[in-house]
Amino acid sequence: MRILVCVKRVPITGGRMVLTDDAQAIQTRHLGFTISPHEECGVEEAVRIVEAQGGEVTVLTLGPAEAEEQIRDCMAIGADRGIHLVSGEEWDAQATAAAIVDAIRAEEPFDLLVFGNESADAGNYQVGIRVAYALGLPVVTGLKGLSVEGGRARCEQEVPGGRDVYDVPLPALVTVKEGLNLPRYPSVPAKLRAKGKPLDSRPVERPASRLEKLRLVVPEGAGKQAEILGEGAAAAPRVVEVMQELGVA
């Protein structure tokens, strides 16, 4: 089983977003970086499948030179090798999908391609689907359950009121959501081994954006003035009054 997982380096944001002076990005000087929780579950799932059935997990990212840190993190979870398309700029969804498709075509075919359902930052909800169309693969999104057996994938998609189930032949592309599994915490030896795993890095040139980011804006309204109902247990009667006013108690 050859599995590809696509991940994206994103900052670990706290409670407040501060923008750079040109409003093109979040100020990240004091922030750490990670990948989206969806993608973390994607890596974990791929590693579990290969642990059970044999094969190889490849991790691919399109991002700045520093994104090697995220590829090594994925290798510490158990990915075997990495492909790093290096670009310091932000790409729109169509260009991202096209670059990933080019990279995949240069590889031996994969049986399963795994993406996060949407990136934590841009949230375009489409890169995986566009890649599937370009490669002519079946695609199922938003998975909370996946089992791969006998050349087919049984996919459980979370929907209001339960899960919709799909059954698709491999090769296939899936996008996953947090909750699919509980990703392992990498051990120190696993982190050390990750440093020596093969990584293929190459620069890529960003084409013109068809959904062109002009600027980022911190939304108003976050600075609400809350009505203070009181301090400690003494506030309880006032809280219940408010609940009655709202018609919920």
Add this chain to the structure above:
Amino acid sequence: MSALVFLEGRNDELSLQAVTLAESLGGEVAAVEIGGPYAPSAWAQAIVEAAGDADIVGPGSDRGNEVLAHVAAQLDVPLAANVTEVRGGEVTRVRWGGTLLEEARIHADRRLLTAAPFAFEASNSLLQAERLAPELDGAVRVVEHVAPDTGGKVSLADAKVVVSGGRGVGSAEGFAILEELAALLDAAVGCSRVVTSAGWRPHTDQVGQTGTKVSPDLYIACGISGATQHIAGCKGAKKLLAINADPEATIFAHADYAVIGDLHEIVPAISAELRKVQAT
């Protein structure tokens, strides 16, 4: 220029919000619903055929975003997902689950858009939706539906009140007082990502950008600091009551009501008061 709206259902709240977005574009608005088993590529193809060269708009739900992404891939045009405003060829759209906005320009001769949840009022125009029944052929489709056993409890997504706990709850056992309050209010219990990562609650209880997005009448955030990941999941709430020991916690900047202090004293006191009121 006209617009075609994909409705998930005739009375679906997010779909009616998408109608409002379509109406804001200024042209004629038509709507389609799709029958039969869910098969995103076939549904998208039916929408593409029905749309001609019109703009295509959908709800910013999981399914709305999925179908519109299929439309975008079939047409090879950009999709602006979760927009809050459109100004000609420019849009404002949601990033980081709504804690940041992006202004962007669409370089294409038509617009593909989904409406960010709760960025628009639901439209009350009485649109006649055409019902399409696409050929499924070999399209990937839903073959089975599995419904979870909720044990008769109200689900997070449907609850009118959500009682949610964060790091401040302190332990899995600490959620007992939240469960107690929730039972009195016929509420669902939620939690922040810190709590599921610690293993105190299952991921199905997680409210947030990568968990469930809720829209209750009242959201009670107990011991939740207010990280952007969490706010993205609860900003659909009509009212937010925050209970937190730290008066400077970020959650208060998103709250309508605040109680400052130890949730371990406050939550049981609210339950006791509710019992008193409910007994009379």
